């Protein structure tokens with residue numbers, strides 16, 4: 001290599017070193033000394049802020065959008081409040097209901113009445129006989145109308161539609177209803193035999209005689225109706241007011257539960273105090289009503305069927321300390337004298353053992369603790385197996 005070429009190589013190397021040095025010093029100056037942000041950093045910052053704001057606004061807008069869709073769907077699905085007569089039976093026309101029931105043109109016969117309303121018998125244009133329960137429109141709270149009637153009216157309507165759908169031989173289904181401004185009329189099939197209460201009254205005055213076999217069949221039918229309401233209906237239906245006047249008997253003495261769930265609507269609106277001998281003790285202390293409250297009421301009905309004694313009889317009141325039909329029965333049971341309680345008119349040959357077992361069932365239904373009472377499906381099994389004991 002000649003001198004010339006060596007010099008050239010040295011020149012190139014020094015230029016290269018100079019370039020590297022300037023680059024390193026520039027990098028160092030960037031990292032060690034603070035300097036105003038360059039335009040690329042500002043751009044980056046702007047982009048990041050843009051993305052952040054964009055996603056926040058997008059998220060907020062989608063929440064608002066989803067909520068408005070939800071409200072729209074809820075609004076569209078809202079049940080419209082039906083005014084005027086509503087019929088669930090092809091045999092009953094809206095026109096007939098309006099002319100006969102709303103205008104009272106059918107010269108009705110009074111079947112029963114109480115402070116909350118009355119039962120009337122009407123014969124429609126097509127000669128169909130119906131029983132109509134007329135009561136105050138349940139929209140009043142302690143006498144004053146509710147402020148927001150819409151949701152309440154919808155709830156009553158939902159309950160009535162549920163009662164129209166019940167389909168069981170031991171439960172009355174609602175055939176139609178009419179809503180006037182202050183009156184709600186519920187239309188049911190007319191049952192000529194009347195109620196268990198009517199039958200027990202005729203029995204006490206010796207106008208009717210029916211033995212344990214028929215009474216047992218009535219008890220089993222009531223429990224089958226309860227089991228259907230408690231376990232086979234969706235949502236489940238609680239009776240709330242099970243008593244002999246709400247058990248109708250058809251021409252074959254097959255029981256049919258009437259007024260299912262109605263007391264809840266009336267009680268919620270009028271704050272009616274519970275006062276019946278058929279109401280479970282816990283209902284007096286709390287407003288919580290369960291299927292076990294219906295079971296308690298059934299226990300009292302079964303005691304009535306076994307003893308023939310009306311639980312509201314003065315025999316159980318006053319200073320004698322008997323307290324109630326259930327307490328009196330329990331006392332006799334503990335004393336080993338349960339057969340003293342049996343209705344002498346009913347005791348036929350071979351019935352006594354079965355009736356004594358039925359007293360035990362009636363008492364377990366009236367246990368103070370709701371958890372100690374059987375459910376309606378357990379009760380059905382217990383009662384139907386009575387014959388095999």
Ligand SMILES: Nc1ncnc2c1ncn2[C@@H]1O[C@H](COP(=O)(O)OP(=O)(O)OP(=O)(O)O)[C@@H](O)[C@H]1O
Nearest residue numbers: 111112113114118119131188189190191194195245
């Ligand atoms: N569908 C029906 N067919 C025939 N008679 C009926 C029918 N529904 C009710 N009744 C008669 O009406 C009576 C019941 O009337 P009502 O319901 O007004 O009295 P209540 O049972 O004491 O009251 P509530 O059940 O509202 O507390 C029954 O004992 C029965 O005689």
